[in-house]
Amino acid sequence: MAEYLASIFGTEKDKVNCTFYFKIGACRHGETCTRIHNRPTFSQTIVLVNMYKSPAVTNAILDPAGLGVSPYSDNQLQDNFDTFFEDVFVEIEEEYGEIDEMNVCDNLGDHLMGNVYIKFVKESSAKPCVQALNNRWYNGAPIRAELSPVTDFREACCRQYEMGECSRAGFCNFMHLKPISKKLRRTLYGRKFNNALVKRTPSPS
DSSP, rough: OHHHHHHTTTTTTTTOOOOHHHHSSOOOTGGGGGBBBBOOSSSSSEEEEEEEOOOHTTTTTEOOOOOOEEEEEEEHHHHHHHHHHHHHHHHHHHHHEEEEEEEOOOOOOTTTTTEEEEEEESGHHHHHHHHHHHTTOOOTEOOOOOEEEOOOHHHHHHHHHHOOOOEEEEOOSSBBBBOOOHHHHHHHHHHHHHHHHHHHSSSOO
16 A cells, blocks of 8 residues: 555645645645645755746736736846846855756746746755745845755646647646746856866866
8 A cells, every 4th residue: 555655646646645736846726725735844946936026917017908918028028037047046056056957937827926946956955045045035025935846847847838839828737937048048057067067177187
């Protein structure tokens, strides 16, 4: 029995533990969920809940049909996001440890909107980071940091969204990750690659 329960943990067959919380680190039902949210006591990954406030959402204006429309161009929104991403990535890595990957949700559901997931190279970096950030503010709001059960973002992401086919749009319960510009990706992750090369290069005798 124990082996069977272990084999179905976090899967659709598990009727006790919340599958969505296990895979995504968030659940639309929150504390009212009828299944258990097993909050990790250690993890490589942290989540900064609802940290990114997209101006496309916070400053939306109503069009004649009553729909929210962003007053900003796509380039302005990308620049705003890149600035936020670089600001958080660089400070977190300099203060708490090397980052393996960082992702920001572009979903509109309250449980995923603006969530920032940071996976460290070393598990030992995560807990001190959470403790420190829960005493910090960003852009006029307190930071809410938690350890997250997410370790494989491929399992957490919406495959239909990645193919441009998600019918639930921003209200999908799987992650829709907001991409950074190619230039910023080269800057942040290229720097990590170059540093790794330097470490592997033998010094001249």
